Amino acid sequence: MASWKIWLPVVKADEEEDLVDPQATLREKCQAKGHIESLYNKYQECNDRVNGRSKTSETCMEELFDYVAELDHCVAHSLFNKLK
Numbered sequence: 001m002a003s004w005k006i007w008l009p010v011v012k013a014d015e016e017e018d019l020v021d022p023q024a025t026l027r028e029k030c031q032a033k034g035h036i037e038s039l040y041n042k043y044q045e046c047n048d049r050v051n052g053r054s055k056t057s058e059t060c061m062e063e064l065f066d067y068v069a070e071l072d073h074c075v076a077h078s079l080f081n082k083l084k
Contacts (some may be wrong), residue, residue, distance in 0.1 A: 022082040023075060030074035039067040 030036055045062035 023079055026075045026082075027071060028076055030071055033074065035068070036070050036074060039063070039070055043067045 003075040009059075022075055031040065043060055043066075046063045050056055050058050
């Protein structure tokens with residue numbers, strides 16, 4: 001039986017340098033925008049309503065998708081400029 005070795009690149013960072021995920025930073029900034037914050041609040045209201053009921057077929061997928069899509073759209077404007 002042949003032995004296969006897969007070569008994967010290794011990225012090493014300086015131990016002194018704290019790596020910061022630019023996507024996380026941009027998500028925090030975008031979260032503070034009014035329309036994205038309102039979509040998040042709408043999702044949370046739906047989530048609270050669904051969790052408050054014992055028998056329901058309602059899900060909050062539409063609200064979640066609306067929120068995440070808008071957040072990702074906001075982040076995408078700046079994220080790729082920060083990648084090396």
